[in-house]
Amino acid sequence: MTTGLMMERIRHAFGATEVLKDVSIVAEAGKLTCLLGPSGCGKTTLLRLAAGLEKVQDGQIYLQGRMVGDGKTGLCLAPEKRGIGLMFQDYALFPHLNVYENIAFGIRNLTPERRTWIDAGLERMGVAKHRNSYPHVLSGGQQQRVALLRALAPEPEILLLDEPFSGLDVTRRAQVREDTLNFLKECGVAVLMVTHDPEEAMFMADHIVVMKSGKVVQAGTPVQTYFHPVSAFVAELFGAMNHFEGVVEKGQLETPFGAFPIPSIPDGEPAQVLVRMEGINVSLDAHHTVPSTCRTTTGHVVDTYLLGRSSHLHIRVPRTPGQGLSDDNEIILHVRVPGVMKPEPGATVTVWADPKQVFAFALS
Ligand code: ATP
Numbered sequence: 001m002t003t004g005l006m007m008e009r010i011r012h013a014f015g016a017t018e019v020l021k022d023v024s025i026v027a028e029a030g031k032l033t034c035l036l037g038p039s040g041c042g043k044t045t046l047l048r049l050a051a052g053l054e055k056v057q058d059g060q061i062y063l064q065g066r067m068v069g070d071g072k073t074g075l076c077l078a079p080e081k082r083g084i085g086l087m088f089q090d091y092a093l094f095p096h097l098n099v100y101e102n103i104a105f106g107i108r109n110l111t112p113e114r115r116t117w118i119d120a121g122l123e124r125m126g127v128a129k130h131r132n133s134y135p136h137v138l139s140g141g142q143q144q145r146v147a148l149l150r151a152l153a154p155e156p157e158i159l160l161l162d163e164p165f166s167g168l169d170v171t172r173r174a175q176v177r178e179d180t181l182n183f184l185k186e187c188g189v190a191v192l193m194v195t196h197d198p199e200e201a202m203f204m205a206d207h208i209v210v211m212k213s214g215k216v217v218q219a220g221t222p223v224q225t226y227f228h229p230v231s232a233f234v235a236e237l238f239g240a241m242n243h244f245e246g247v248v249e250k251g252q253l254e255t256p257f258g259a260f261p262i263p264s265i266p267d268g269e270p271a272q273v274l275v276r277m278e279g280i281n282v283s284l285d286a287h288h289t290v291p292s293t294c295r296t297t298t299g300h301v302v303d304t305y306l307l308g309r310s311s312h313l314h315i316r317v318p319r320t321p322g323q324g325l326s327d328d329n330e331i332i333l334h335v336r337v338p339g340v341m342k343p344e345p346g347a348t349v350t351v352w353a354d355p356k357q358v359f360a361f362a363l364s
Helices: 045-051 099-103 112-124 140-152 170-187 200-206 221-227 231-237
Strands: 004-014 019-027 034-038 057-064 065-069 084-087 157-164 190-195 205-211 215-220 241-247 254-255 258-261 270-276 278-281 296-306 310-318 330-338 348-353 360-362
Touching: 004 045, 004 190, 019 034, 019 045, 019 057, 019 190, 019 205, 034 045, 034 221, 045 157, 084 140, 099 112, 099 140, 112 140, 112 170, 140 157, 140 170, 157 205, 170 200, 190 200, 200 221, 200 348, 205 221, 205 231, 215 221, 215 296, 231 270, 231 360, 241 254, 241 330, 254 270, 258 360, 270 278, 278 330, 310 348
Parallel strands: 034 190, 034 205, 084 157, 157 190
Antiparallel strands: 004 019, 004 057, 057 065, 205 215, 241 270, 254 258, 270 360, 278 348, 296 310, 296 348, 310 330
């Protein structure tokens, strides 16, 4: 039996609307598992079921191998008996308790060892000097750190986090996220975290569970999810992509980067090839030599947007490589390159796609 959390064949409905449709997930001890998916796909409902805030209608839930919820028998162990730590996006600190009291609140027996843990945690998360402050004087980032310590203080077997960084501004979020991740790794607790931010999931997770409309559509490591998406939906979660659609001929689909093999889709069937914006490289040298594994084409810059850390280019390329540009044989590529690149509109560029960032799927 798996340690950590195991949810098996969970179905859940609000009235006549089924919001979880046969969902099974595992959040292993010592690992951070992210539930990733668009708004309304059922992530929070799954987390609330794990916490015991929602009663299981169908399926089973196990924590550390012990059944805590069962649709058949109606078993629903109370949240406080599950050994879980919970943290929601609004942090929900008690306004009438100071930082130390908030953190100590859930500890039944405040032993010297637990006091030492709180002191070390306050130092570790950089909020020691606020131990006697009340929540309303803390910044969002400080409140988040205190809420995390409060959730971990009773030594839960699993920590459930619902969008824990969404209330923070962009500049603060990266640092709080990194500190939180390091602290969680030191604690070694199983973590199940809900997010709709793919970058956050990539950064934090050991294991990503992608959900869509109440179902798990892919589960795997961040690398598997990013580089081996099982569908266009999963691929596009990580950002807008270039789409090339057509009909499969001789096991291939024509794209501006040449014919792309699609052995899994029969000839005559519609299909799509997707290329990530960051999977396309650009050289201002019209005769740039590209790696032999990459397909290349030549295009003209339409316009460029500087985004700071990266630049977003629109480039006109022939729909079929080797042919000239014309109104009915051109396509606009959306490309993101790191750093600042601002070629003049109309400049001729060499463009090539990284094969690892090209994906083919049936067009349904
Ligand atoms: P978000 O990222 O926006 O929080 P989510 O993926 O966490 O979305 P849920 O909050 O689990 O999704 O909601 C799933 C579906 O269930 C949504 O359609 C939502 O409107 C519905 N829902 C959630 N809670 C209730 C409730 N108590 N009563 C009725 N419908 C609900």
